[in-house]
Amino acid sequence: MFGLPGHARAVAGGDLAASMLHQHNSHREAAARIAWCINNKAIGVVTGEVGADKTVALRGAVASLDPARFTVIYQPNPEVGMRGLYDRIVTSLGGTPKYQSAALAAQASAALAAEVDERGRTPAVVIDESHLLDHHELDAIRMLTNYDMDSTTPFAVLLIGQPTLRKRMKHGVLAALDQRISISYQMPTMDKDETASYIKHHLTIAGRSDPLFSDDAVDLIHLTSRGLPRSVNNIALQSLIAAFADEKSIVDESSTRLAITETHATE
Structure with a gap:
C-alpha cells in the first residue's frame, strides 16, 4: 500500500523548484x-x-x-x-x-x-x-x-x-x-502520452518508481482533464485519496471515476 500524503503532494505539484517541473x-x-x-x-x-x-x-x-x-x-x-x-x-x-x-x-x-x-x-x-x-x-x-x-x-x-x-x-x-x-x-494542452508522463514525473519525485496508476485510470484522467495540467493534478490527487480509502494498492479506473464524480459534485 502506498503512503498517501507524500504521493498526493507530489502529484499535486507543490512548490517544486523550476528544475523539477515537468517539461512537456x-x-x-x-x-x-x-x-x-x-x-x-x-x-x-x-x-x-x-x-x-x-x-x-x-x-x-x-x-x-x-x-x-x-x-x-x-x-x-x-x-x-x-x-x-x-x-x-x-x-x-x-x-x-x-x-x-x-x-x-x-x-x-x-x-x-x-x-x-x-x-x-x-x-x-x-x-x-x-x-x-x-x-x-x-x-x-x-x-x-x-x-x-x-x-x-x-x-x-x-x-x-x-x-x-x-x-x-x-x-x-x-x-x-x-x-x-x-x-x-x-499554449496547447498536453496529449495523452504527456499526461501519463506528467503523472509519472511527479510520482518519481516522491520516490515512487513503480506504476501507481493503471493505464485505464490515466486515460480517464486525460480525457476528463482535457490535458490541462492543473486539472490533471486535481483529478489524480482525488483518485489517490479514493484508492487509499478503499485500501487499494493501485489507482484503477473505478477509483478515478469516483474521484471525478465527487470533484464535479462540489463544483
Whole structure:
C-alpha cells in the first residue's frame, strides 16, 4: 500500500523548484519564447486556458536567466490598475513612488531606463492575468514602452493571460500595441502520452518508481482533464485519496471515476 500524503503532494505539484517541473512540449515552447522575449527586450503575449500552467512556464523561463543581467518585475494582479503597476516597477527598482499619477508614470519609465543605462541589467515587466486589463490600460502599457522616439525599448514586456487576451488585441483601438508584439504564443494542452508522463514525473519525485496508476485510470484522467495540467493534478490527487480509502494498492479506473464524480459534485 502506498503512503498517501507524500504521493498526493507530489502529484499535486507543490512548490517544486523550476528544475523539477515537468517539461512537456507546451511548457518548453512557452518557456523558450518567454526567455527569447526577455533577452531581446521585446513585447510578448503568452496565453492559455485556465490551468494550462502559464505561470509554471514563466517560472521555468525566469530560472534560466542570469540574475546579474536581468531584473524581472512580476505583477500578479493587474486589477490594481496602472498606478499599481507603476508603483511595483518603482519599488522593485529601489525607488520611492511619487504620489501624483502622472509623475509616477514618468518615474517608472525613468527607472526602467536607468536599470539599463546605469546598472547594465535588462528589466522585464511581466503582467499575469493580463486578460483582466481594459483597453485604456493596455494602451498605457504601449505608451510605457515608447522610448527614444519610439525606435527602441530598453526593457521587455510580457502579457500572460487567458485566450480572450489575444482576441482583444485584434481590436482596432489596440492595433498600435498589437503591431509591436514580437512573440504571440497560445499554449496547447498536453496529449495523452504527456499526461501519463506528467503523472509519472511527479510520482518519481516522491520516490515512487513503480506504476501507481493503471493505464485505464490515466486515460480517464486525460480525457476528463482535457490535458490541462492543473486539472490533471486535481483529478489524480482525488483518485489517490479514493484508492487509499478503499485500501487499494493501485489507482484503477473505478477509483478515478469516483474521484471525478465527487470533484464535479462540489463544483
